[in-house]
Amino acid sequence: MIQALHAGEALSLRLWDILLDTLLDSLKILPFLFLAFVIMELLEHRANGRIERFFTRAGKAGPAAGALLGCVPQCGFSVLCANLYAGGVVTRGTLVAVFLSTSDEAVLLLAAAPQQLPALLKLLLCKVVIAVAAGYVVDFFGRRTRRQSIGSLHEICDHEHCGCEKHKGIWIPALLHTVKIFGFLLLFTFLLNFLVAWLGHERLETLLLHDSVFQPFAAALLGFLPNCAASVLLTQLYLEGTLGFGAVVAGLCTGAGAGLLVLFRENRHVKDNLKILGILYAVAAVSGVILQAAGM
Secondary structure, three states: HHHHHHHHHHHHHHHHHHHHHHHHHHHHHHHHHHHHHHHHHHHHHOOOOOOHHHHHHHHHHHHHHHHHHHHEEOOOHHHHHHHHHHHHOOOOOHHHHHHHOOOHHHHHHHHOOHHHHHHHHHHHHHHHHHHHHHHHHHHHHHHHHOOOOOOOHHHHHHHHOOHHHHHOOOOHHHHHHHHHHHHHHHHHHHHHHHHHHHHHHHHHHHHOOOOOOOOOHHHHHHHHOHHHHHHHHHHHHHHOOOOOOHHHHHHHHOOOOOOHHHHHOOOHHHHHHHHHHHHHHHHHHHHHHHHHHHHO
């Protein structure tokens, strides 16, 4: 009886720790989510069609610009670009480039260790090259099946029936969108933290095919987890020697942070979203295998 009580107390404490970690992980992203949606509202209320015309005229530079913007730590640009793509403003290649170059928390973790500066620079360079190349290839082959622009970012709100049109200004609509996405983020983060706690480090190494040439394929799947915890986990496993450089590049290429969550939440074309996931996984896994084979 006493053992059962102790086991119950231990389980309660473990769940409490998981919930606390979930809340802290999600709160780190909250300001960036809100900022991204504030920018979206500014684009809608102040810029009108000028933003769409800008991206249309500078369309060929989209993947290159997106790859560079994605290097900025955190996932704010991936969230913003996912919204712009759902509104038909940016091309699929630009979105893919931003997602592939986004490294979320990994940049900050590697930058915090001075001895990892060469690895950080190599990581960013590889991801930018991969993102630019993939973005232009996607746009080149996607010309014949270009998504039709919906003409206005406000169509997203009309589709969601979120009630934004009832509120004047930018702050309340941005807050409403942020709260909705934050709810999904909390759920996914809790499931991720629970999974990591349940599996343990050794099982995780086994699942990630430690010392295997196929490790980038497993790491790329892990990167799809839609929050910053995935980038933190991948970076820590790399620093501990569990993941090779090719594998961590593969995982961080698919790790677009909350951008993937926003894409599925805001873009009504499910098949299109799944196609983007397939492109990200194929590019990330193959690139990781090539880097690993090259001895990087």
